[in-house]
Amino acid sequence: MPPPPAPDEERAAPSGERPRRARGPLPYVVAAVLAVVLVTVTVTRGGTSDVADQALGDQQLKIMAPADPGGGWDQTSRAMQAALQELAGRTEVYNVGGAGGTIGLSQFAQLDGQSHQLMTTGLIMVGAIAANGSANTLADVTPLARLTTDSQVIVVPAASDIETMDDLADRMRERLPSVSFAGGSAGGTEQILAGLVAKDLGLDPGDVNYIAHSGGGEAVATLLSGSAVAGISGISEIKAQIDAGQMRPLAVSSAERVELLPDVPTLRESGIDVELTNWRGVVAPAGITTEQEQALEDLVMAMTETDEWQATVRREGWGDVALAGPEFEEFLDDEIVRTTQIIDELGLSGAR
Known part of the structure; x- marks a missing residue:
């Protein structure tokens, strides 16, 4: 595998008015380990907007x-x-996988002051920070914006004899360790949801x-x-397998049924008093100026109003x-707390 990209040497919610934030430290920790870049994709376009010029200068935007x-x-x-x-x-996307995003975060924390660098983040990373008992902190980045939410869905392979969420609950009550759950990183939304279901x-x-x-x-x-x-997966990540008949959805984790899976009941409809929705957002490196931070927020929020973004959100x-x-x-801050x-209540903390 190729080594992770070296830090660049050149430095650079709802609709309506969105105020800008004053940066401050977040008192939680995250793991620092070596990263591996897996995929790089580049898209080129001829021009940039004024707000992009303010945020990026003459640097190419990169998204981890x-x-x-x-x-x-x-x-x-x-x-x-x-x-x-x-x-x-011109925009580049590259992947740095592992440990609920904390490997990527440890690398991203080294890009101090580089305003042309962005990283996606979200609830999974917040959970992984707590579960892994990590060493770096979210103060190593500059939070910019929340973007989306995504409901989770509990599924079984189509050939499974488990037909409903009641069937799965009965199997869990009989012998919980025998019911293996596949999902994302340790401490992430999926593991939290599995723990909450077991607790209920x-x-x-x-x-x-x-x-x-x-x-x-x-x-x-x-x-x-x-x-x-x-x-357990985000609906958008596993919808293709559900549509192809490879997976049987049992329940969604949202408060109400979702439009993409209208026939699938919620956990609460299935008698399990649990609701959990994943969210995703975007951050910049620490060390950028207040002006760069505001320009990046403006750029990201302008992005969320484009026809392209809105079409993706609907799809x-x-x-x-x-x-x-x-x-x-x-x-x-509230999500971290x-x-x-x-994580502590479920016995998943790295300090355990």
């Missing part, structure tokens, strides 16, 4: 997806790439047999091979929850 190809961060990064074509010109069933979340993967594609492969009893079934400025920082508490 801190996961292997095929998962939600990869999809989001490439959706950003497409939607930014007319705003930011009166079982020990620490006994959940969870098979972690660094990318959505790997988790799907594990399921299709029959190496796991059930799987993937993502929730459009664009949010920047102090409101996003407050949201992120809430998710760390859940």
